[in-house]
Amino acid sequence: MPGYVNSPGYVSVVHLHSPECILRAGHVLHELLHVLGFYHEHQRHDRDQHVKIIYDNILPGHEVNFKKVYTETFGLPYDVGSVMHYGARGFCADCSRNTIEAIRLETLEQVHHMGQRLDMSAADVARVNRLYDCTDHYLGDDLPGAIPYIIWKCEREPDHSVCQET
Numbered sequence: 103m104p105g106y107v108n109s110p111g112y113v114s115v116v117h118l119h120s121p122e123c124i125l126r127a128g129h130v131l132h133e134l135l136h137v138l139g140f141y142h143e144h145q146r147h148d149r150d151q152h153v154k155i156i157y158d159n160i161l162p163g164h165e166v167n168f169k170k171v172y173t174e175t176f177g178l179p180y181d182v183g184s185v186m187h188y189g190a191r192g193f194c195a196d197c198s199r200n201t202i203e204a205i206r207l208e209t210l211e212q213v214h215h216m217g218q219r220l221d222m223s224a225a226d227v228a229r230v231n232r233l234y235d236c237t238d239h240y241l242g243d244d245l246p247g248a249i250p251y252i253i254w255k256c257e258r259e260p261d262h263s264v265c266q267e268t
Contacts, residue, residue, distance in 0.1 A: 126219055127219075127220070127221065128185050128218065128219025128220050128221060129219050131185050131219075131221070131222055131226075132185050132186060132219060135185065135186055135222075135226065135230070138230060138233070139233060140186055140229065140230075140233075141171045141173055141186070142167060142168075142186050142187065142188060143180070143181055143182070143184040143186040143187040144168065144187050144188055144202055145167075145168065145169060145170055145171045145173075146170070146171070146173070146175060146180060147170050147171065147172045147173070147175075148175065148180060149170065149180065150170075151180070151205075151206065152180045152182070152204065152205065152206050153182070153202050153203060153204055153205060154202070154203045154205050155168050155201065155202060156199065156200055156201050156202070156203065159194055159195050159196055159199050159200065159201050160193055160194070160195060160201050161193045161194065161195045162195070164193040167188070167192070167193060168188075168193075168201070168202075174233075176228070176229050176232040176233065176254065177232070177248060177249030177250075177251070177253070177254030178225050178228055178229060178232070178242050178245060178247075178248050178249075179225065179245055179246060179247035179248055181223055181225040181226070182204065182212045182213060182215060182216040183212055183215035183216070183218060183223045183225075184222075184223050184225060184226050185218065185219060185220075185221065185222050185223065185226055186226065187216055187217060187218075188201070188202060188216075188217050189202070189216055189217020189218075190202050190203065190213070190216055190217065192217060202216070204216070224240070224242060224245060225242055225245055227239075227240050227242075228240055228241050228242025228245065228248075229242075232251060232254070232255075237251070237264060252264060252265070
């Protein structure tokens with residue numbers, strides 16, 4: 103499975119344009135995870151089960167940052183605490199109102215982590231390790247709702263060496 107795949111002629115740009123960005127590790131991690139092949143967590147195809155996007159409050163021209171993307175979930179649960187998730191008021195036109203609202207109980211319990219830019223979450227670490235087959239590192243099998251790595255991997259690549267060992 104490849105990392106960041108772009109269209110012909112597309113140039114991936116890491117957006118660290120303001121001085122405070124490079125002083126906050128989470129912003130750097132967020133942008134580097136884009137380069138490694140990851141979209142925003144709130145763009146997952148299953149996000150509507152966890153959050154509601156308030157489209158009429160998104161700053162014009164930034165709607166693309168909220169468009170659902172049908173991409174790999176890596177068998178890992180939706181994670182509002184991901185460094186790849188926007189905060190409740192990300193790209194707000196009227197910043198007294200949200201652009202993202204939690205709708206599920208487990209999401210509501212974690213909503214104070216939404217949009218954090220401190221560090222990668224456990225699920226972020228597991229996604230990177232699953233994407234790049236770093237099987238001797240954390241794979242997130244213990245995360246509530248996660249499909250164990252070996253099951254997830256073998257469903258997608260039955261001829262993978264890890265599948266032949268079981």
